[in-house]
Amino acid sequence: MLKTRVYAFLNENSYFQKFIYTLIILNVFSLIIASYKEIYTPYEIIFDGFEFFSVIVFSIEYILRFWTADLAFEKGSSFSKRIKFSFSTFGLIDLFAILPFYLPFIFPFDLRVLRILRLFRLLRIFKLGRLSKSLQTITSVLKESKSELSITIFVAFILMILSSTLMFYVENDAQPEKFENIGQSLWWSVATLTTVGYGDIYPITNLGKILSSVIALIGIGFVALPTGIISSAFISRMQSEKEKGKGCKCPKCGTEF
Amino acid sequence: MLKTRVYAFLNENSYFQKFIYTLIILNVFSLIIASYKEIYTPYEIIFDGFEFFSVIVFSIEYILRFWTADLAFEKGSSFSKRIKFSFSTFGLIDLFAILPFYLPFIFPFDLRVLRILRLFRLLRIFKLGRLSKSLQTITSVLKESKSELSITIFVAFILMILSSTLMFYVENDAQPEKFENIGQSLWWSVATLTTVGYGDIYPITNLGKILSSVIALIGIGFVALPTGIISSAFISRMQSEKEKGKGCKCPKCGTEF
Amino acid sequence: MLKTRVYAFLNENSYFQKFIYTLIILNVFSLIIASYKEIYTPYEIIFDGFEFFSVIVFSIEYILRFWTADLAFEKGSSFSKRIKFSFSTFGLIDLFAILPFYLPFIFPFDLRVLRILRLFRLLRIFKLGRLSKSLQTITSVLKESKSELSITIFVAFILMILSSTLMFYVENDAQPEKFENIGQSLWWSVATLTTVGYGDIYPITNLGKILSSVIALIGIGFVALPTGIISSAFISRMQSEKEKGKGCKCPKCGTEF
Amino acid sequence: MLKTRVYAFLNENSYFQKFIYTLIILNVFSLIIASYKEIYTPYEIIFDGFEFFSVIVFSIEYILRFWTADLAFEKGSSFSKRIKFSFSTFGLIDLFAILPFYLPFIFPFDLRVLRILRLFRLLRIFKLGRLSKSLQTITSVLKESKSELSITIFVAFILMILSSTLMFYVENDAQPEKFENIGQSLWWSVATLTTVGYGDIYPITNLGKILSSVIALIGIGFVALPTGIISSAFISRMQSEKEKGKGCKCPKCGTEF
Incomplete structure (x- = not known):
């Protein structure tokens, strides 16, 4: 046909x-x-x-x-x-x-x-x-760790809101044109947490610099956490694939299964 | 009631x-x-x-x-x-x-x-x-690796103090308004170790650049170490959860082992 | 001779x-x-x-x-x-x-x-x-995870093309001299996804900042994914090397199992 | 006494x-x-x-x-x-x-x-x-993976020399005051590979931007590789500690050892 x-x-x-x-x-x-x-x-x-x-x-x-x-x-x-x-x-x-x-x-x-x-x-x-077809391994691994990853994103989101609101109140007086509103402050927060750091917006007061340092250091964990989760899921997958091929034997009666 | x-x-x-x-x-x-x-x-x-x-x-x-x-x-x-x-x-x-x-x-x-x-x-x-409830997995994993993580933070803290004090003495003459005191130098140190690098403060002398390069390269390890610790804790947890569900039994003679 | x-x-x-x-x-x-x-x-x-x-x-x-x-x-x-x-x-x-x-x-x-x-x-x-000779471990581990790594690079490539094309249309009106063509936009995209962030090119419109934030956050995953893949390959190698040397033997009766 | x-x-x-x-x-x-x-x-x-x-x-x-x-x-x-x-x-x-x-x-x-x-x-x-005493776990883990880590550093070193020499020849004509010699070019190379990106030195020619993009993308692997090595060493340690406490039993004669 x-x-x-x-x-x-x-x-x-x-x-x-x-x-x-x-x-x-x-x-x-x-x-x-x-x-x-x-x-x-x-x-x-x-x-x-x-x-x-x-x-x-x-x-x-x-x-x-x-x-x-x-x-x-x-x-x-x-x-x-x-x-x-x-x-x-x-x-x-x-x-x-x-x-x-x-x-x-x-x-x-x-x-x-x-x-x-x-x-x-x-x-x-x-x-x-x-x-x-070849994308399946990666997407299935990401799906397995979906719940942990989405909580990480949720925590990161709360962290961003908190830090940018605080930063807005700290820096607004010193740099009213840069930290104009919490929206701009959020932009700083993303650039710091992800360690991109373009350099278009950064704190200049001492309190702001301390707050920014804390956020940048937490940003390290923000990278480490999803990496740990994804590593663990990849390893879990790799091990279960290995065990499939193992051929387990009963030590008493010798039956393979 | x-x-x-x-x-x-x-x-x-x-x-x-x-x-x-x-x-x-x-x-x-x-x-x-x-x-x-x-x-x-x-x-x-x-x-x-x-x-x-x-x-x-x-x-x-x-x-x-x-x-x-x-x-x-x-x-x-x-x-x-x-x-x-x-x-x-x-x-x-x-x-x-x-x-x-x-x-x-x-x-x-x-x-x-x-x-x-x-x-x-x-x-x-x-x-x-x-x-x-869903946050529990992550927090319990972080708690398990608390001692290693806190030592990493302690080492990072010492590293920051050392590098910023050295940098202050190296760069203070060349940029007295930027590296004004060790507080400002610490701000540079955080931005470098976390690889944020806003670009508001950086060394301009050759010695300062060499020192900064060393710190930036160590910064890579500073990301790798907590990631390794957290990965290991996640994997440990995953494996013990698997083993719980194992209760291996021979399907022929019923012997548990 | x-x-x-x-x-x-x-x-x-x-x-x-x-x-x-x-x-x-x-x-x-x-x-x-x-x-x-x-x-x-x-x-x-x-x-x-x-x-x-x-x-x-x-x-x-x-x-x-x-x-x-x-x-x-x-x-x-x-x-x-x-x-x-x-x-x-x-x-x-x-x-x-x-x-x-x-x-x-x-x-x-x-x-x-x-x-x-x-x-x-x-x-x-x-x-x-x-x-x-000492490079062999690393290269063989990278080869084992070649297919997953190359897909990650492929996905990253698509992500870069997509984000830079979108960014070009978003920012071209506001900064025609910076986001002059998609080539320049790709340069921004690499700097953001890899979290380098030199600061020579970055969005100034609100829509552009939102898009850039999303890309920067995805950039975290872009680091986490290859790390997870490489970790998993290293661990797989380490475990198979351990199992080779196992040949478990009962010290009393000499039974191998 | x-x-x-x-x-x-x-x-x-x-x-x-x-x-x-x-x-x-x-x-x-x-x-x-x-x-x-x-x-x-x-x-x-x-x-x-x-x-x-x-x-x-x-x-x-x-x-x-x-x-x-x-x-x-x-x-x-x-x-x-x-x-x-x-x-x-x-x-x-x-x-x-x-x-x-x-x-x-x-x-x-x-x-x-x-x-x-x-x-x-x-x-x-x-x-x-x-x-x-509490530093011992971390240092012993780092020592175990010393050979792989030192090769990673060696490869990174070669990569930095290569990229900075190439970049010097590519950018020297366009920015003779920034890429003044290979020493300055190495400073750019470190800032890019470690993804710090202060923004004081970056390529402006198209060829330089392409080269820089490649280096920045390789920089991701430069983070992933040591992380994978350290994770693997931590997990290896954790598993051998678990096995110590296991209490292995001969399936034939029942002797515990």
């Missing part, structure tokens, strides 16, 4: 997959290079041509994936399977990655909206996610 | 708990937003009204918790149980989170003291700590 | 090896010190003399290694063994570390090419790699 | 030890506070008096430790034991911590030498090292 062949072509043909992945990467590079006005302006027609070509390819791919969606799922009617595909993560990514091209033909947008719509083309990078 | 019902309502009713947690978070956001003068000034009455409402709610909560305190503890007279509650961590947090509102009615404070008192409202964020 | 003696001298004589390693390190220091014009100009003749001496020694070493190459490999003709050596990693390093000295005698280069050729002398540092 | 009592007093009396530790910490604080000219100048006599008092106490302690040194070691003549003490780590620290006070009475120094001699007082902080 044609549909089965097309489905196999889309999902198993390695030449087609390499072609799509190359096209995605070229799209991303095109987006980056097009931000250089001195390159974009003289070659505008080439960039637009490449964008046109890409949208055609991705549109055909989307239509074919939609058409063969009933082979991708086991249960349900042909219609419900297509709905399922349309609202699956990759279905939505595939759609939103091409939609911005067609929308202006339907609705008359002003330029600012168009500029934001162009950003949706970045979604194409997520189409690479179909490579994701 | 009414008291038992109230006690259950305070500690088990999920709607009441969600309401309190939402109120706490709204209080924190209100504190942050009120720091934006352009937002606070026109809507002052709304912020004051919300503060008034919050204090009423938290006050009622405190009174009820104080009244039902004799159900929270097992031993002791009704009076001693209430004293126990009043001086428990959460009892004190609950009290200090509302006290600043009432104090000015009793004592006539000047504005500067009032401003500091307002900061006590931040304590309300710690009321979220009652969520803490 | 002379050839066997020479081969042993090159590869086993500890005095010769120490001499070569010292010469390599002196070469590197000479290259660094020669970059100080105030030192290089008056002592130019000494630096040139030392360079001449080093090239003579390294050339003799290369010729001898080439001559004795047929003792280094087991199979193949004398000629094929020498070809094998010439195109081995260390063979190429040895060659390219001396070639730039001879090339100008053959081809007339202009000064700019000569300057780049001089940089090839840096390759001499890799000659230290023959020390590498 | 008096000598035995004195020896016990010096090494076991907890009040005396607390007194000495408090005095050391006060000495360090005095050194820090004396760097504030506005505090030191009016109270010079107090600082000098405290220094005089401290030297007296530490001198008496040194004399007593020297006198009772023959009880601290098992073998050798009374004289050889005292020589042993004098050249032990703590013996030397104790001596150099008080020597600078007496030297000016013997030799007439100029002020600059005196200023450096005063720095020797910082050595007093190492007298706290006698607390070191």
Whole structure:
């Protein structure tokens, strides 16, 4: 059957997959290079041509994936399977990655909206996610330690709120234009806790410097904690994989199990 | 009995708990937003009204918790149980989170003291700590490795004192206004060891740069050491939890070993 | 036989090896010190003399290694063994570390090419790699976790592309001279994700600061993930080494189990 | 005997030890506070008096430790034991911590030498090292992973030399006053690899930014590698401690060992 062949072509043909992945990467590079006005302006027609070509390819791919969606799922009617595909993560990514091209033909947008719509083309990078088999180890490890990690983030969040509110009251008098409100203070707090330290905002009073030192030192723990959690999850996974292959033997009757 | 019902309502009713947690978070956001003068000034009455409402709610909560305190503890007279509650961590947090509102009615404070008192409202964020069941894993892991962690902090402290004193003598001549005293030098030392590096203070002499390089490289170990300690504690915990569930049994002859 | 003696001298004589390693390190220091014009100009003749001496020694070493190459490999003709050596990693390093000295005698280069050729002398540092027996543990551990590490790098790469493209659109209007194109935006992205934060480029709009905060916080995970992976690989290695040496034996009845 | 009592007093009396530790910490604080000219100048006599008092106490302690040194070691003549003490780590620290006070009475120094001699007082902080029983776990763990850690440092060192030499040739033309020589370039290299990033020196050319990005990304691994090594050593230690307490049983004859 044609549909089965097309489905196999889309999902198993390695030449087609390499072609799509190359096209995605070229799209991303095109987006980056097009931000250089001195390159974009003289070659505008080439960039637009490449964008046109890409949208055609991705549109055909989307239509074919939609058409063969009933082979991708086991249960349900042909219609419900297509709905399922349309609202699956990759279905939505595939759609939103091409939609911005067609929308202006339907609705008359002003330029600012168009500029934001162009950003949706970045979604194409997520189409690479179909490579994701190898991503599974990492994501499953992160999922296992989700509860500890989310508490770490929660504690970090409380810490940031506390330190930035305190810092605001400490530094506001000395630097009213820098520590203007707690929002600016939060920006300082993130830069300090993550140890980025751009240097655009920092305390100048003695009390502020002491507070900032405490926060920076806690920031070390803020790095150490998730690292410890993730390490522990990786090691747990590695050990359970080892034990699977062990072949345990009863010391009394000698039965292997 | 009414008291038992109230006690259950305070500690088990999920709607009441969600309401309190939402109120706490709204209080924190209100504190942050009120720091934006352009937002606070026109809507002052709304912020004051919300503060008034919050204090009423938290006050009622405190009174009820104080009244039902004799159900929270097992031993002791009704009076001693209430004293126990009043001086428990959460009892004190609950009290200090509302006290600043009432104090000015009793004592006539000047504005500067009032401003500091307002900061006590931040304590309300710690009321979220009652969520803490899920925090237990992390805190117990940190407690297990407390002795190693505190020695790391002690070594880091000595390192900071040493490096900042040396740096003061090295850089004071070249930058008398930056490395003005060892206090400023300590500020440089924290920024370097934690790898924050704001860029407001750094050595300019060759000797100072060499010293700073050594400190920055040691700073890497200063991150690695607590991470190793915490990882090890997490893994230890994970393994002992696994072993609990092991109770290895031969499926053929039933021998446990 | 002379050839066997020479081969042993090159590869086993500890005095010769120490001499070569010292010469390599002196070469590197000479290259660094020669970059100080105030030192290089008056002592130019000494630096040139030392360079001449080093090239003579390294050339003799290369010729001898080439001559004795047929003792280094087991199979193949004398000629094929020498070809094998010439195109081995260390063979190429040895060659390219001396070639730039001879090339100008053959081809007339202009000064700019000569300057780049001089940089090839840096390759001499890799000659230290023959020390590498002790490097094996680390490289083998890194190889074991190669697939997870390369996925982390891939995810980090996508993250950098995404964040820098978004940041370009957010900040370009406010700071057209800093966030001039996505290339500059990528430079910001690396500085933030790695938590270096030089402070030459950072967001000034509120939206940009929020985006930057998110990226900086993700940067923490970006450090935690490879650390967890590498820790896990080191521990796996350590445990399998322990188990090798176990061969558990009952001290009373001698039963192995 | 008096000598035995004195020896016990010096090494076991907890009040005396607390007194000495408090005095050391006060000495360090005095050194820090004396760097504030506005505090030191009016109270010079107090600082000098405290220094005089401290030297007296530490001198008496040194004399007593020297006198009772023959009880601290098992073998050798009374004289050889005292020589042993004098050249032990703590013996030397104790001596150099008080020597600078007496030297000016013997030799007439100029002020600059005196200023450096005063720095020797910082050595007093190492007298706290006698607390070191609890430091043993950490130092023994670091010693176990010494070979891997020293290779990491060696690789980092090569990386720094390579990157700073390349950066010097890349940026020297664009910023001759910043990347003036490879020494300055090394300072940039340390700041980048350790992710401190003060922001006083950074590349401005495109090639330099690409090179810097690569170094910053490698810097992440530079943090991950020692962390992984240290974690692994901590876990190894923890596991061997657990196994000691296990009580292994032969499954055949039931002997515990």
